[in-house]
Amino acid sequence: MKRIAVLGGGPAGAFAAERLARAGFDTRVFDEKLAWEKPCGGGLTYKAYQQYPFLIENDVPKKIVTGTRLAAPQSGTVKLELDRPLVIYSRYELNGMLLERAGRAGAQLEKTRVLAITRAGEGWQLQTRDGSLKADYCIVATGARNPLRNAGTQWTAADTMSALGYYVESRQDHIDIQFLPNLEGYIWVFPRCGHLSVGICGKGEPAQALRARLERYMDEKDIHWRGANFYSHMLPALESQGWKTNRVAGDGWLAVGDAAGLVDPITGEGLYYALRSADLASQIVVDDAQPTLEKAQAYRSLLRRDFAADLEFSATLAKRVFLDRFLFSAIPTRMVEFVRRSPRFREVVQDLFAGTQPYIGLKRRLFSNLAGTLYEVLKDLLRERAGFPADLAEL
Numbered sequence: 001m002k003r004i005a006v007l008g009g010g011p012a013g014a015f016a017a018e019r020l021a022r023a024g025f026d027t028r029v030f031d032e033k034l035a036w037e038k039p040c041g042g043g044l045t046y047k048a049y050q051q052y053p054f055l056i057e058n059d060v061p062k063k064i065v066t067g068t069r070l071a072a073p074q075s076g077t078v079k080l081e082l083d084r085p086l087v088i089y090s091r092y093e094l095n096g097m098l099l100e101r102a103g104r105a106g107a108q109l110e111k112t113r114v115l116a117i118t119r120a121g122e123g124w125q126l127q128t129r130d131g132s133l134k135a136d137y138c139i140v141a142t143g144a145r146n147p148l149r150n151a152g153t154q155w156t157a158a159d160t161m162s163a164l165g166y167y168v169e170s171r172q173d174h175i176d177i178q179f180l181p182n183l184e185g186y187i188w189v190f191p192r193c194g195h196l197s198v199g200i201c202g203k204g205e206p207a208q209a210l211r212a213r214l215e216r217y218m219d220e221k222d223i224h225w226r227g228a229n230f231y232s233h234m235l236p237a238l239e240s241q242g243w244k245t246n247r248v249a250g251d252g253w254l255a256v257g258d259a260a261g262l263v264d265p266i267t268g269e270g271l272y273y274a275l276r277s278a279d280l281a282s283q284i285v286v287d288d289a290q291p292t293l294e295k296a297q298a299y300r301s302l303l304r305r306d307f308a309a310d311l312e313f314s315a316t317l318a319k320r321v322f323l324d325r326f327l328f329s330a331i332p333t334r335m336v337e338f339v340r341r342s343p344r345f346r347e348v349v350q351d352l353f354a355g356t357q358p359y360i361g362l363k364r365r366l367f368s369n370l371a372g373t374l375y376e377v378l379k380d381l382l383r384e385r386a387g388f389p390a391d392l393a394e395l
């Protein structure tokens with residue numbers, strides 16, 4: 001039986017370990033913290049729990065949220081009811097559940113730091129804080145701050161964004177998303193069990209400036225953040241070039257989740273991609289027909305077919321979505337207005353929240369809907385501004 005070393009026990013590592021242990025491999029997970037409150041919103045889209053129903057069908061505390069408020073400069077706030085809810089966990093709970101599943105499947109969990117991995121013949125020699133051991137194959141799941149030099153993605157500063165926030169002792173039932181002037185990013189308020197996760201992510205702006213924007217927002221909204229726990233982390237947000245050279249696999253190893261840069265560069269969603277890549281990587285490892293030397297290439301192709309091509313495409317849109325203008329206003333401002341006035345446009349945004357509208361094909365859908373959307377917007381404007389009754393505006 002082959003021994004697989006899973007380096008990192010976050011969502012990606014824990015899920016890969018579960019799959020590999022279930023397939024009968026001697027699977028060891030090494031994580032310096034095991035379950036912990038990793039800085040994260042903890043939001044899972046419909047796409048994630050549709051694919052992996054255990055993410056919603058369980059007794060672990062979580063919030064199931066449909067109410068959303070979107071806001072952008074000069075557009076006010078609009079309510080959007082999600083037809084497929086977002087599921088929000090504390091990361092401690094989510095990670096605990098995934099590690100527990102891995103353990104139940106037969107994986108061994110070890111709380112230690114991996115210091116280095118070295119190729120030794122056909123396999124690997126691992127150096128951990130508590131000793132060394134051999135493994136036949138490595139799954140690299142050490143997250144965005146992967147310390148290993150010889151495995152996992154390698155990015156430049158331009159391929160990352162900052163994400164930071166506060167856990168606030170307060171309650172609300174809806175999600176808030178606030179777009180900001182001249183920022184490739186946004187603020188979120190996520191209700192969790194017993195507290196809120198209020199955060200900001202942004203690219204191309206120093207963390208201090210993002211923090212100042214977030215604190216200003218919280219003051220304006222009367223969210224009491226002074227004394228609350230602060231969190232901050234880095235998120236992969238690969239540029240187009242970064243996707244082209246992304247190091248997701250090599251001889252004897254496959255990288256999953258953040259350690260492979262697999263995060264949506266527009267929304268910062270990474271949990272689904274962590275789980276999905278873990279699933280795909282384990283399929284490749286388990287496949288006996290696949291010679292070890294060809295596993296890296298097979299994994300690259302599988303990732304690309306499954307979701308990486310869509311994420312690569314989204315990197316070409318990211319700046320435009322936040323910073324470009326449409327009909328003389330910033331795109332987020334127009335987006336909020338269109339959500340308010342056009343049922344047709346609302347459906348597109350609901351699909352984006354659910355994760356069922358790929359970026360490839362989004363432009364085509366928006367353009368083919370454009371006349372209808374503009375008609376609905378105009379009709380609503382007429383009704384509102386000129387006080388036309390609904391049936392007259394219909395004409």
Ligand SMILES: Cc1cc2nc3c(=O)[nH]c(=O)nc-3n(C[C@H](O)[C@H](O)[C@H](O)COP(=O)(O)OP(=O)(O)OC[C@H]3O[C@@H](n4cnc5c(N)ncnc54)[C@H](O)[C@@H]3O)c2cc1C
Pocket residue numbers: 007008009010011012013030031032033034038039040041042043044112113114115141142143144145146147163164165199232233234235256257258259263268269270271272274
């Ligand atoms: C502020 C913030 C908010 C976010 N909000 C969301 C959200 O709402 N929804 C969403 O989908 N995504 C969100 N993300 C992204 C999401 O958190 C990540 O994509 C996800 O955690 C990736 O999982 P992972 O298992 O690849 O990495 P991680 O969760 O980072 O896990 C890596 C693990 O490896 C361990 N490790 C690292 N180095 C070593 C070592 N040398 N030895 C042993 N162990 C090691 C760490 O202890 C950690 O447990 C957010 C990210 C941030 C920063």
